[in-house]
Amino acid sequence: MKKILRFLFKTILWLLTFPIIGVVVFKWVPVPATPLMVIRYFEQREAEKETVWKHNWVSIDEISKNLQLAVICSEDQNFLKHNGFDMKAIEKAFDSNQKSGKMRGGSTISQQTAKNVFLWPQRSWLRKGMETYVTFWIELIWSKERIMEVYLNSIEMGNGIYGAEAASQYWFKKSASKLSKSEAAAIAAILPRPLKYRANPPTNYIASRKLWIMKQMSFHGALNYEKKNEK
Numbered sequence: 369m370k371k372i373l374r375f376l377f378k379t380i381l382w383l384l385t386f387p388i389i390g391v392v393v394f395k396w397v398p399v400p401a402t403p404l405m406v407i408r409y410f411e412q413r414e415a416e417k418e419t420v421w422k423h424n425w426v427s428i429d430e431i432s433k434n435l436q437l438a439v440i441c442s443e444d445q446n447f448l449k450h451n452g453f454d455m456k457a458i459e460k461a462f463d464s465n466q467k468s469g470k471m472r473g474g475s476t477i478s479q480q481t482a483k484n485v486f487l488w489p490q491r492s493w494l495r496k497g498m499e500t501y502v503t504f505w506i507e508l509i510w511s512k513e514r515i516m517e518v519y520l521n522s523i524e525m526g527n528g529i530y531g532a533e534a535a536s537q538y539w540f541k542k543s544a545s546k547l548s549k550s551e552a553a554a555i556a557a558i559l560p561r562p563l564k565y566r567a568n569p570p571t572n573y574i575a576s577r578k579l580w581i582m583k584q585m586s587f588h589g590a591l592n593y594e595k596k597n598e599k
Contacts, residue, residue: 420528434552441584452507
């Protein structure tokens with residue numbers, strides 16, 4: 369019994385300590401790979417498909433403000449206001465799930481960053497709990513600009529395509545710094561299901577979603593991290 373308790377204690381301690389170390393390190397160091405990237409690679413190999421893994425880290429200064437604003441407008445419009453959790457969005461998602469029976473996400477960009485960089489994709493109460501824990505530390509230690517930088521360099525944006533630079537080259541044959549408002553909105557439009565949707569040429573659904581995102585970008589106005597960077 370003592371050995372079991374000791375093992376459980378060490379496991380819990382590791383689960384709580386390791387993410388904090390990672391958050392501190394990745395405040396300055398580029399994220400080389402994520403659990404999802406590794407999982408996708410082995411899924412491709414198991415299916416005997418061509419293995420694709422394109423991931424080119426670039427600084428936030430090399431990512432178009434159009435794309436930064438587009439993902440905020442499409443994924444988390446209160447990103448610059450909340451401290452990691454958007455309670456209104458969570459409540460709306462819960463109500464929608466109760467009524468429709470379908471799962472609708474209410475995760476913020478900060479939560480998505482925590483999940484993508486430190487955790488595994490499958491839904492479970494353990495992962496959700498860890499996601500909440502890691503999100504707290506990310507918001508405490510990183511600036512909003514750093515969260516956006518890590519997010520846009522780590523998320524899946526196509527089959528084997530990870531991050532803004534790889535996605536920009538793949539979908540539009542240009543660097544992430546050169547993305548227009550329309551191109552940025554097209555990439556943001558596919559984020560809910562990047563393995564199913566395509567940014568270019570877009571389907572009718574993605575084209576309509578892109579137009580909606582562009583309208584939201586106009587309503588939002590200029591992107592300003594300053595108030596949230598005082599950490």
